[in-house]
Amino acid sequence: MHDFVFHNPTKIIFGPGRDVEIGRELQSAGIGSVLLVYGRGSVRHSGLLDRIIKSLNEGGVGFVEHGGVISNPVLSHTRAGIDQARKSGVEAVLAVGGGSVMDEAKAIAIGAAADCDVWEFFLRRREVPAALPVFTIPTLAASGSEMNGNAVITNEESQQKYNIATIHAFPRVSILNPELTHSVAPEYSAYGAVDAISHLIEAYFTKQPGTRLQDRLVEGLILTIMENAAIIRDEPGNAPARSSMMWASTLALNGLTPAGVGPYTFPNHMIEHSLSAIYNIAHGAGLAIVMPAWMSWYRPQNPEQFQRFAREIFGLSSGEEGIAALKNWFKGLGCPVTLGEAGIAAGDIPAIRDNVFDTARIWGVDQLYPPTALAEILQLAV
Amino acid sequence: MHDFVFHNPTKIIFGPGRDVEIGRELQSAGIGSVLLVYGRGSVRHSGLLDRIIKSLNEGGVGFVEHGGVISNPVLSHTRAGIDQARKSGVEAVLAVGGGSVMDEAKAIAIGAAADCDVWEFFLRRREVPAALPVFTIPTLAASGSEMNGNAVITNEESQQKYNIATIHAFPRVSILNPELTHSVAPEYSAYGAVDAISHLIEAYFTKQPGTRLQDRLVEGLILTIMENAAIIRDEPGNAPARSSMMWASTLALNGLTPAGVGPYTFPNHMIEHSLSAIYNIAHGAGLAIVMPAWMSWYRPQNPEQFQRFAREIFGLSSGEEGIAALKNWFKGLGCPVTLGEAGIAAGDIPAIRDNVFDTARIWGVDQLYPPTALAEILQLAV
Numbered sequence: 001m002h003d004f005v006f007h008n009p010t011k012i013i014f015g016p017g018r019d020v021e022i023g024r025e026l027q028s029a030g031i032g033s034v035l036l037v038y039g040r041g042s043v044r045h046s047g048l049l050d051r052i053i054k055s056l057n058e059g060g061v062g063f064v065e066h067g068g069v070i071s072n073p074v075l076s077h078t079r080a081g082i083d084q085a086r087k088s089g090v091e092a093v094l095a096v097g098g099g100s101v102m103d104e105a106k107a108i109a110i111g112a113a114a115d116c117d118v119w120e121f122f123l124r125r126r127e128v129p130a131a132l133p134v135f136t137i138p139t140l141a142a143s144g145s146e147m148n149g150n151a152v153i154t155n156e157e158s159q160q161k162y163n164i165a166t167i168h169a170f171p172r173v174s175i176l177n178p179e180l181t182h183s184v185a186p187e188y189s190a191y192g193a194v195d196a197i198s199h200l201i202e203a204y205f206t207k208q209p210g211t212r213l214q215d216r217l218v219e220g221l222i223l224t225i226m227e228n229a230a231i232i233r234d235e236p237g238n239a240p241a242r243s244s245m246m247w248a249s250t251l252a253l254n255g256l257t258p259a260g261v262g263p264y265t266f267p268n269h270m271i272e273h274s275l276s277a278i279y280n281i282a283h284g285a286g287l288a289i290v291m292p293a294w295m296s297w298y299r300p301q302n303p304e305q306f307q308r309f310a311r312e313i314f315g316l317s318s319g320e321e322g323i324a325a326l327k328n329w330f331k332g333l334g335c336p337v338t339l340g341e342a343g344i345a346a347g348d349i350p351a352i353r354d355n356v357f358d359t360a361r362i363w364g365v366d367q368l369y370p371p372t373a374l375a376e377i378l379q380l381a382v
Numbered sequence: 383m384h385d386f387v388f389h390n391p392t393k394i395i396f397g398p399g400r401d402v403e404i405g406r407e408l409q410s411a412g413i414g415s416v417l418l419v420y421g422r423g424s425v426r427h428s429g430l431l432d433r434i435i436k437s438l439n440e441g442g443v444g445f446v447e448h449g450g451v452i453s454n455p456v457l458s459h460t461r462a463g464i465d466q467a468r469k470s471g472v473e474a475v476l477a478v479g480g481g482s483v484m485d486e487a488k489a490i491a492i493g494a495a496a497d498c499d500v501w502e503f504f505l506r507r508r509e510v511p512a513a514l515p516v517f518t519i520p521t522l523a524a525s526g527s528e529m530n531g532n533a534v535i536t537n538e539e540s541q542q543k544y545n546i547a548t549i550h551a552f553p554r555v556s557i558l559n560p561e562l563t564h565s566v567a568p569e570y571s572a573y574g575a576v577d578a579i580s581h582l583i584e585a586y587f588t589k590q591p592g593t594r595l596q597d598r599l600v601e602g603l604i605l606t607i608m609e610n611a612a613i614i615r616d617e618p619g620n621a622p623a624r625s626s627m628m629w630a631s632t633l634a635l636n637g638l639t640p641a642g643v644g645p646y647t648f649p650n651h652m653i654e655h656s657l658s659a660i661y662n663i664a665h666g667a668g669l670a671i672v673m674p675a676w677m678s679w680y681r682p683q684n685p686e687q688f689q690r691f692a693r694e695i696f697g698l699s700s701g702e703e704g705i706a707a708l709k710n711w712f713k714g715l716g717c718p719v720t721l722g723e724a725g726i727a728a729g730d731i732p733a734i735r736d737n738v739f740d741t742a743r744i745w746g747v748d749q750l751y752p753p754t755a756l757a758e759i760l761q762l763a764v
Contacts, residue, residue, distance in 0.1 A: 001560075001625035003397030008390070014642065015385030178383075212609070213626050216602030224595040243383035244595050247642055256638070260396065260629055 001211060002262030007167060008255050010147045014176045014247065016239075019137050020051055023059025025173045026092065026135065033062035034094040034135070035085045035112075037105040039069045043096050043139065048180065052096055052137065064088040066108070069097065072276045072283070073104040075119060075155045082111035082118060085132065092133040092172075099143025099195075099283070102136050106151035106169040109134045113168075122153060122162040124362060131168035139180045141246040142192030142284065144199060144253030146174035154277050159355060161277035162362065163269075176250065178243040182236060189236065190333035191284020193229035196249035197222055198268050198287045200257060205298060205305055207261040215305075217257045219312045224248045226313070226329065233333060265365050268294050271377065274355040281342050288335035289342060292327035293381035297373075299323065339381050349378045383593060384644030389549060390637050392529045396558045396629065398621075401519050402433055405441025407555045408474065408517065415444035416476040416517070417467045417494075419487040421451045425478050425521065430562065434478055434519065446470040448490070451479065454658045454665070455486035456538045457501060464493035464500060467514065474515040474554075481525025481577075481665070484518050488533035488551040491516045495550075504535060504544040506744060513550035521562045523628040524574030524666065526581060526635030528556035536659050541737060543659035544744065545651075558632065560625040564618060571618065572715035573666020575611035578631035579604055580650050580669045582639060587680060587687055589643040597687075599639045601694045606630045608695070608711065615715060647747050650676050653759065656737040663724050670717035671724060674709035675763035679755075681705065721763050731760045 013021060026034065034056070036049075043049045044067075056063050066081045085093065085108055093112075095105035109132040111118030120126045138146045145151070149169040154161040184192070200218045207214075225248050231241035251257075258264060271294065272286035299306045299319050310322025327337050336342045344352075353374045360366040360374070395403060408416065416438070418431075425431045426449075438445050448463045467475065467490055475494075477487035491514040493500030502508045520528045527533070531551040536543040566574070582600045589596075607630050613623035633639075640646060653676065654668035681688045681701050692704025709719050718724045726734075735756045742748040742756070 001396075001622065001629060003400065005393065005395050007393035011387065011389035012641075013387050014383075018385065210622070211626075213602065213606040213630055216605065217599065220595065220598030220602050223598065227594070240383065240592070243642075244593075247383060248595055259394075260625075 001260040004259045006255055006259045008147065008170065010171045011173045012147060012176060012250070013173065016177060016179045019048070019175050019177045019180070020055045022052060022094065022135065022137060022175055023055035023057070023061055025175070026056070026061045026094070027059040029133065029172060031061060031092045031133065033064070033088070033090045034092045035066050035081065035088070035090045035108060036063045037066045037069060037081065037093060037095045037097070037101055037108065039067065039097045039101050046183065048096065048139070063094070064090055069101045069104045071098070071100045072154045072161065072280055073100045075153055078104050078107045078111065078118060078153055081108035085112035090132070092135060095134065095136040096139070098138065098140035099145045102138060102143065102145035103151040103153065105136065106131070106134055106145070107153050110151075110164070110166070110169060119155060121164050128164065128166040128168055131166070134169060134171045136171045136174040138174065138176060140184055140188065140192055141181050141242070141249040142195040144196070144250055146171060146176065147250045147254040150253070152273070159277045160358065161273035162359070176246055178239065178246045181242050181246060182239070186233065186236065187334055188282070188284070189232050190229065190335050191282050191288070192249060193225050193245065193333065194284040194288045194330060194335055196225050196252040198291060199253040201291070202266045202268060203258040203261050203264040204309070205295070205302055206267065207258070207264040209302070209305060211261045214257055214259070214261050215308065221248050221252055221257070222313055225252070229333060265368065266363070267298070267365070267369060270359050270363060270365070270369070271356050271374070273359060274352050275344070278352065278355060279342070279344060285336055285342060288330040288337055289339060289381050292323055292330070292337060293377050295323045295326070296380050297377045339378070346382045349375055352378055383642040386641045388637055388641045390529065390552065392553045393555045394529060394558060394632070395555065398559055398561045401430070401557050401559045401562070402437045404434060404476065404517065404519060404557055405437035405439070405443055407557070408438070408443045408476070409441035411515065411554060413443060413474045413515065415446070415470070415472045416474045417448050417463065417470070417472045417490060418445045419448045419451060419463065419475060419477045419479070419483055419490065421449070421479045421483050428565065430478065430521070445476070446472055451483045451486045453482045454536045454543065454662055455482045456536050458538065460486050460489045460493065460500060460535055463490040467494035472514070474517060477516065477518040478521070480520065480522035481527045484520060484525065484527035485533040485535065487518070488513070488516055488527070489535050492533075492546070492548070492551060501537060503546050504537075510546065510548040510550055513548070516551060516553045518553045518556040520556065520558060522566055522570065522574055523563050523624070523631040524577040526578070526632055528553060528558065529632045529636040532635070534655070541659045542740065543655035544741070558628055560621065560628045563624050563628060564621070568615065568618065569716055570664070570666070571614050572611065572717055573664050573670075574631060575607050575627065575715065576666040576670045576712060576717055578607050578634040580673060581635040583673070584648045584650060585640040585643050585646040586691070587677070587684055588649065589640070589646040591684070591687060593643045596639055596641070596643050597690065603630050603634055603639070604695055607634070611715060647750065648745070649680070649747070649751060652741050652745060652747070652751070653738050653756070655741060656734050657724075657726070660734065660737060661724070661726060667718055667724060670712040670719055671721060671763050674705055674712070674719060675759050677705045677708070678762050679759045721760070728764045731757055734760055
């Protein structure tokens with residue numbers, strides 16, 4: 001075990017139908033008005049937005065709407081939200097949607113409380129000093145954004161998809177109503193499972209060996225995600241499976257599993273961020289392509305852990321078999337597992353490589369991932 | 383999965399030597415003075431108290447000492463601490479010690495902020511409205527008190543060992559320095575492992591079936607506790623084992639594993655509390671006696687889960703074998719596993735039964751545990 005700080009102050013309220021408690025929660029937190037952040041209409045068509053607005057009214061909480069968040073949320077729309085938050089003087093930000101909506105809401109909360117442009121924080125030029133309080137109602141089991149301080153935003157002009165992580169962006173309260181995920185389209189349900197698994201394996205494979213407690217927590221979560229993703233694929237309205245998936249995906253990126261494992265890296269996310277920055281593909285789809293390739297490339301650096309993964313997750317004896325089984329499992333969920341299947345030509349690899357390398361420099365892993373290594377990994381994804 | 387609220391705002395700072403960060407943490411939390419709560423001298427002899435006082439001085443934090451907490455901490459000493467806190471006007475309570483010290487510190491923090499006698503809360507006659515902020519530096523891996531809102535106090539006049547649980551008693555910051563546990567006596571190291579396992583099995587066995595995510599988290603923690611307890615028994619100064627044990631015992635009672643499992647009960651703690659209230663035996667020793675007896679009695683009510691336990695923890699096929707293996711494992715750690723081994727006569731069973739039944743009524747489980755059932759369980763512990 002290594003030194004760590006674990007501090008996750010988010011209050012989780014979990015259960016069917018509980019989203020309507022948001023007005024009361026805001027009221028008891030002393031919040032008088034919120035910026036209500038959401039996506040492109042599905043929360044309106046489903047009736048969810050009306051329910052939330054009714055709850056806000058009942059709680060005496062005023063609101064200003066900031067809809068239209070897109071997946072892989074962009075900086076220009078984030079800046080517009082910051083302007084709106086500042087002008088209206090709202091006291092908090094309430095996200096109703098998936099990871100993109102929650103991430104943009106966090107970036108708005110940070111930007112609205114800052115005296116500089118929000119992108120400065122993503123470029124790691126400044127430390128985040130504060131944020132408006134964030135509240136979330138997730139509609140997707142995937143990103144874990146409802147219980148962490150992370151946000152990923154794409155600067156669409158520069159094709160940079162960058163992240164920040166700060167204690168100030170942890171939601172005060174997140175209400176998890178698993179029923180909201182029942183109507184998620186099959187491919188996005190699958191991408192959510194892939195995303196949650198990806199959050200677990202980054203530290204699991206890149207940390208130093210010997211932290212078996214954390215290994216066991218990761219394996220328990222991966223097994224849970226896999227068994228429930230299979231049920232959801234066959235029966236999208238299966239309530240117990242949707243519930244388990246929602247809580248497992250939250251725990252997959254709330255700081256629990258990497259606490260104590262020491263230094264680790266996020267290579268799969270680093271590479272995938274370039275795919276969605278350039279091609280605007282879904283994050284989970286990009287991860288299903290990147291992960292098996294990265295795992296094959298990285299396995300020789302940590303063979304015992306890949307063997308452990310194969311044994312504990314698939315009951316297989318070799319690391320290579322475990323990687324093949326995971327790739328096959330992604331396929332079985334309907335995910336693309338090669339660049340070609342996502343319509344990305346092998347000839348683009350040099351451009352992707354250069355985009356990834358920019359992130360590698362910002363994340364301080366350019367020694368571990370020089371351009372040659374990145375090209376090798378991408379080549380394994382062809 | 384059932385509805386739940388999970389809210390654990392405690393900040394954990396983990397690592398060797400980090401206890402000296404306490405002054406800075408208090409300072410940055412704006413705390414000007416603390417009631418410094420500790421036990422009967424071991425923290426003084428070890429030099430820990432001097433280190434902490436130096437850190438408080440460096441952080442400009444004043445303090446008033448309240449030493450002399452005993453195991454199974456008593457109400458009279460708690461009341462004295464409340465008086466001291468009130469008279470001195472300290473702004474927070476800092477516990478340096480094991481579960482008893484942390485629990486008494488929490489009770490003092492609650493009592494000092496209340497307008498009634500603190501025992502009213504333990505009798506469940508009033509809801510806890512507030513508490514002074516609590517900070518802890520645990521010296522034992524056992525109770526999990528460093529990351530939860532629970533406190534157990536014994537009213538020595540009435541021989542009642544009762545508990546409270548409130549969001550207000552969650553420590554603001556707990557600094558976990560695993561080195562502090564290296565010198566813990568072998569029997570208390572063993573009792574700590576038993577205590578941590580007991581926290582995990584209460585919900586695991588008494589919840590409704592079908593929450594496999596939580597089952598896996600519990601099993602991962604139990605396996606971790608068992609493998610490290612065995613290492614610590616043979617090599618008390620093994621740093622990785624002490625570290626893993628400390629974090630595992632914290633996670634064993636921080637609300638993570640029962641979140642979503644629905645209703646469950648704490649029968650083993652209910653029964654053990656009477657043993658330590660009447661005979662003042664160590665909590666972990668009492669649990670090692672109670673658990674195998676309770677498990678044998680309860681197994682027919684949830685046979686599948688006992689079979690799962692036997693398989694996942696011991697690789698055995700029947701529930702009975704799993705219970706026998708756990709009892710044997712407790713023995714191997716040097717714990718008493720019968721009332722007789724703790725010097726408690728079988729003739730005392732009626733008196734113990736009556737004491738437990740008082741708690742059963744307060745906890746609202748007197749239908750599940752009528753006097754006849756309690757006598758049966760105690761008889762199995764002879």
